[in-house]
Amino acid sequence: MKPDNIIDAIGNIDEKYIDEGALDKAPKKTSPLRWILPLAACIAFVIAAVLLFPKADPAPADSEREPVLQGEESSEAESSSEDISLEESSEDTPIPKEKLLWSGRIDEGVPDSNLTSSYSTEKLSDDITVMKSFYKYLTEEVAGDEFVAFGVRCVNFNTDTEAFTDVKEQRQSAEALYKTLLNMWQELYLDYEAKGINEGEIRAKILSDPEYAAAYETAYDACIAVAKAELDTRGELGEEYIKHLQSKGFKLLYGVENEECEAYLHLNGFVAVMAGTKEQFLALKNDEVPGKMLFCPAYEDASQLNFGFSYGIEPYLPPPAEFTEEGLTAKLAELYAQSPDEKLTVRIYYNLRYPTKEEAYERGWRSLGYESKADYERDLNANLLDVYTVQQCIMVQREAMNGKREKQAVIDRVLKEGELFDTEAAGIMVTPYLRSNCVYANLSYERALEVAADEAVAYIEIADFNYSINPIDYSIFYDIQTDEPAIS
Amino acid sequence: MEDRDIIELYFARDEKAIVETARRYKAYCFAVAHNVLGNREDAEECVNDSYMGAWNTIPPQRPANLRAYLGKIVRNAALKKWRSRNTAKRGGELALAYEELAECLPSVEDCPAQSLEATELTRCINAFISTLKDGERRLFVGRYWYFYSVADLAKSLGISQSNAKVSLHRLREKLRTVLEKEGYVI
Numbered sequence: 095m096k097p098d099n100i101i102d103a104i105g106n107i108d109e110k111y112i113d114e115g116a117l118d119k120a121p122k123k124t125s126p127l128r129w130i131l132p133l134a135a136c137i138a139f140v141i142a143a144v145l146l147f148p149k150a151d152p153a154p155a156d157s158e159r160e161p162v163l164q165g166e167e168s169s170e171a172e173s174s175s176e177d178i179s180l181e182e183s184s185e186d187t188p189i190p191k192e193k194l195l196w197s198g199r200i201d202e203g204v205p206d207s208n209l210t211s212s213y214s215t216e217k218l219s220d221d222i223t224v225m226k227s228f229y230k231y232l233t234e235e236v237a238g239d240e241f242v243a244f245g246v247r248c249v250n251f252n253t254d255t256e257a258f259t260d261v262k263e264q265r266q267s268a269e270a271l272y273k274t275l276l277n278m279w280q281e282l283y284l285d286y287e288a289k290g291i292n293e294g295e296i297r298a299k300i301l302s303d304p305e306y307a308a309a310y311e312t313a314y315d316a317c318i319a320v321a322k323a324e325l326d327t328r329g330e331l332g333e334e335y336i337k338h339l340q341s342k343g344f345k346l347l348y349g350v351e352n353e354e355c356e357a358y359l360h361l362n363g364f365v366a367v368m369a370g371t372k373e374q375f376l377a378l379k380n381d382e383v384p385g386k387m388l389f390c391p392a393y394e395d396a397s398q399l400n401f402g403f404s405y406g407i408e409p410y411l412p413p414p415a416e417f418t419e420e421g422l423t424a425k426l427a428e429l430y431a432q433s434p435d436e437k438l439t440v441r442i443y444y445n446l447r448y449p450t451k452e453e454a455y456e457r458g459w460r461s462l463g464y465e466s467k468a469d470y471e472r473d474l475n476a477n478l479l480d481v482y483t484v485q486q487c488i489m490v491q492r493e494a495m496n497g498k499r500e501k502q503a504v505i506d507r508v509l510k511e512g513e514l515f516d517t518e519a520a521g522i523m524v525t526p527y528l529r530s531n532c533v534y535a536n537l538s539y540e541r542a543l544e545v546a547a548d549e550a551v552a553y554i555e556i557a558d559f560n561y562s563i564n565p566i567d568y569s570i571f572y573d574i575q576t577d578e579p580a581i582s
Numbered sequence: 583m584e585d586r587d588i589i590e591l592y593f594a595r596d597e598k599a600i601v602e603t604a605r606r607y608k609a610y611c612f613a614v615a616h617n618v619l620g621n622r623e624d625a626e627e628c629v630n631d632s633y634m635g636a637w638n639t640i641p642p643q644r645p646a647n648l649r650a651y652l653g654k655i656v657r658n659a660a661l662k663k664w665r666s667r668n669t670a671k672r673g674g675e676l677a678l679a680y681e682e683l684a685e686c687l688p689s690v691e692d693c694p695a696q697s698l699e700a701t702e703l704t705r706c707i708n709a710f711i712s713t714l715k716d717g718e719r720r721l722f723v724g725r726y727w728y729f730y731s732v733a734d735l736a737k738s739l740g741i742s743q744s745n746a747k748v749s750l751h752r753l754r755e756k757l758r759t760v761l762e763k764e765g766y767v768i
Contacts (some may be wrong), residue, residue: 098665099703100703100707100726101661101726102658102661102700103700103703103704103707104704104707104726105654105657105661105700105727106654106660106700106704106709107704107707107708107723108708108711109645109646109650109651109654110647110650111708111719111723111727112647112650112653112654112723112727113647113649113650113710114611114651114718114720114723115720115722115723115724115727115728116653116724116728117724117728117730117735117738119735137619193679236723424624435610555749
């Protein structure tokens with residue numbers, strides 16, 4: 095029996111169980127402290143508010159759904175108990191979002207973790223650069239009583255070397271498994287091809303090969319295990335550190351348990367968005383714990399970020415040896431001949447020279463108007479650049495590293511209007527921070543030949559959108575939901 | 583507006599039924615769909631589909647519990663979407679072929695043998711749930727009907743996450759034993 099059967103059968107259980115099982119009907123074993131303290135704080139605050147602001151304006155009606163912070167009046171009572179979270183005592187007078195100073199954003203929140211590379215030193219140095227600049231911004235431009243929202247990101251800053259090494263080893267091991275899988279596929283493919291079997295049958299044969307299936311399962315499990323292990327490690331670190339911050343008076347705005355706000359948790363490592371005053375924030379500079387944690391400027395619109403995380407693997411596979419230009423042309427002709435449609439969706443593989451790291455770096459500082467690297471670094475090191483400027487520069491560098499401009503130039507040159515395939519509408523994940531090496535387009539046979547002949551195009555192939563199993567053309571994307579809806 | 587009034591609107595084929603359903607149960611339906619899909623847009627689409635599902639099935643159905651009835655519809659819609667999404671991402675040819683062939687098969691409702699089997703399985707699970715203690719029942723239904731996260735369930739039930747995980751593990755073992763006794767091969 096498949097899990098699907100059980101999941102479906104459970105879907106039809108007695109409605110009384112369904113009704114009572116909803117969380118809003120579940121009784122909570124609440125500790126008296128969980129409501130006595132907030133209630134006491136609330137009463138104290140109401141009394142203070144009546145005394146101090148007898149004609150205070152009511153809170154705007156739409157502030158209910160805004161992220162809120164308690165006022166100072168409640169913070170003392172609350173900081174005495176780490177168990178009391180922001181949401182649980184939200185009856186306290188909130189500080190509306192408008193009064194909250196969002197500290198900006200680092201990138202666009204797209205997962206860029208790649209199985210083949212551990213958390214890169216470049217990325218880490220980006221983060222440190224932003225943080226340096228953020229401290230300056232905080233010190234010079236933020237008033238002492240303003241609340242600053244920031245993301246808590248669980249990165250092992252190489253201080254927790256054991257965990258870091260574990261993750262690294264797991265990744266290497268998963269990478270090795272994928273390479274084994276790839277080799278196995280290629281060997282089987284060539285064997286079957288030599289026997290004159292057509293591609294469709296080859297795929298079916300390989301997929302039904304028990305040895306291949308076992309290797310695939312092992313590799314896939316390893317991959318998931320790696321992701322989960324990393325997530326768990328960071329999750330645990332995050333929980334520990336959030337508690338620590340709460341004990342220092344910081345408030346949790348978006349946490350992993352905050353379904354409504356949808357905290358952002360994926361391999362980039364954000365586990366929560368928290369807020370504190372400038373003083374509280376700066377005081378943490380000398381805190382012992384942040385050695386293994388990293389603060390990040392928070393996202394302005396964390397509510398748009400998804401729960402769970404996505405993990406993308408898009409290795410650079412060289413075209414198989416049999417994909418010669420002539421072979422490919424023949425293959426295309428065959429496939430187009432089989433197709434009843436005039437146009438087919440093809441993958442166009444770029445033939446690009448990606449900018450070097452130094453060139454990408456240069457594009458970054460030039461985008462800020464600097465004429466020389468020395469000038470840029472002088473200002474950067476003197477903390478003369480604000481956080482947004484530094485972020486902008488880093489974005490330009492990353493886009494350059496990923497060949498964004500070069501790819502766009504190829505697309506503009508080889509494709510005509512209306513030919514670009516809308517990957518988003520088709521549900522294909524695009525990971526701009528990876529060096530995605532192809533673009534999709536709808537082309538007629540004649541146009542496909544024209545495009546393939548362009549020197550900026552390495553080769554093209556028919557896109558079948560068949561993800562995951564076939565490593566020859568694979569792009570493996572999977573989502574780990576908040577938890578997988580399956581019974582093990 | 584009470585459930586019975588909303589149901590009357592459905593019976594009167596009054597489109598206000600959908601408005602009132604949305605007003606009362608949108609958040610609930612969204613939570614059910616979102617737990618499955620983890621994606622706001624998809625979840626909203628499922629919720630909208632579920633209103634249409636209710637409109638198309640009431641009448642002749644007259645749900646005794648509108649909330650649970652809607653929950654079932656939206657859960658099914660969300661699971662369908664989740665499966666199709668995952669098939670598209672990692673299904674491969676076999677899965678596609680399976681899907682193509684599946685189109686030729688009658689739906690479970692149309693196939694007496696399969697329908698009977700599904701009903702029988704649900705009966706077993708209902709019987710299993712009825713033997714559970716209150717907290718266990720909420721945990722099981724919360725996890726496997728609503729797909730709440732372990733963290734949310736633990737928080738809601740006032741137990742630790744590890745406690746919830748262990749309890750769920752034991753519940754699965756119990757269910758496995760029950761199903762094996764009933765002759766299901768797992």
